[in-house]
Amino acid sequence: MQFNTDEFNQLIRMRRSIFPADYNGENVDDAIVQQMLENANWAPSHRFTEPWRFLIYTREGLKKLGEIQSTVYKNVTEKDGTFSEKKYLNLRDKPLSASHVIVVAMRRNAERSVPEIEEISAVACAVQNLYLTATAYGVACYWGTGGITYFEESKTAFGLEKEDKLMGFFYIGVPKKWPKPTKRGDITDKIEWIIN
Ligand SMILES: Cc1cc2nc3c(=O)[nH]c(=O)nc-3n(C[C@H](O)[C@H](O)[C@H](O)COP(=O)(O)O)c2cc1C
Numbered sequence: 001m002q003f004n005t006d007e008f009n010q011l012i013r014m015r016r017s018i019f020p021a022d023y024n025g026e027n028v029d030d031a032i033v034q035q036m037l038e039n040a041n042w043a044p045s046h047r048f049t050e051p052w053r054f055l056i057y058t059r060e061g062l063k064k065l066g067e068i069q070s071t072v073y074k075n076v077t078e079k080d081g082t083f084s085e086k087k088y089l090n091l092r093d094k095p096l097s098a099s100h101v102i103v104v105a106m107r108r109n110a111e112r113s114v115p116e117i118e119e120i121s122a123v124a125c126a127v128q129n130l131y132l133t134a135t136a137y138g139v140a141c142y143w144g145t146g147g148i149t150y151f152e153e154s155k156t157a158f159g160l161e162k163e164d165k166l167m168g169f170f171y172i173g174v175p176k177k178w179p180k181p182t183k184r185g186d187i188t189d190k191i192e193w194i195i196n
Pocket residue numbers: 015016017018142143144145146168182
């Protein structure tokens with residue numbers, strides 16, 4: 001292998017979740033987003049189920065996404081009495097502050113040959129590839145799982161089946177500036193080497 005491992009280690013540590021308030025309003029080139037998606041597609045999956053599905057909203061599509069998620073939110077929360085006008089407006093308008101928003105989903109394999117947890121894990125690997133590719137291009141992004149992510153009703157809105165999973169929203173934009181790396185607890189607290 002002839003990769004620059006120092007650069008690769010640095011890339012991993014420089015990856016950050018960068019939120020729409022820290023985007024400068026410019027558009028990210030579609031070609032970069034396409035490259036992020038191509039790399040996501042190289043994630044591992046057990047038995048090659050490749051369960052990741054992505055819907056890419058951009059330009060006028062962002063308005064559409066805002067309408068979809070605020071409408072689903074309204075329909076669900078008006079029924080259970082938890083509706084908040086502030087949340088509704090936030091869901092309607094938040095996509096507009098991004099350049100692209102990718103709806104992240106897991107499509108359950110028809111044969112059910114692999115446990116669900118493995119399909120979800122594979123999608124998470126694909127999302128990490130999105131994150132790392134974005135970092136390499138200096139593009140800001142973050143994986144959000146708030147809003148309507150876990151509403152059963154959201155699945156129909158994005159063309160998903162009951163056994164599929166909506167796994168969140170991947171926001172993309174041009175960063176105002178790149179934030180400093182965050183902290184992590186010591187790896188030694190999370191590992192154990194067994195050598196004999
Ligand atoms: C599965 C998953 C879901 C997440 N959902 C949210 C979210 O709903 N809202 C949010 O602010 N950040 C969310 N994040 C981003 C984390 O807050 C972020 O990764 C964490 O703070 C570490 O920061 P870093 O990514 O910059 O290292 C999520 C991350 C993951 C992996």
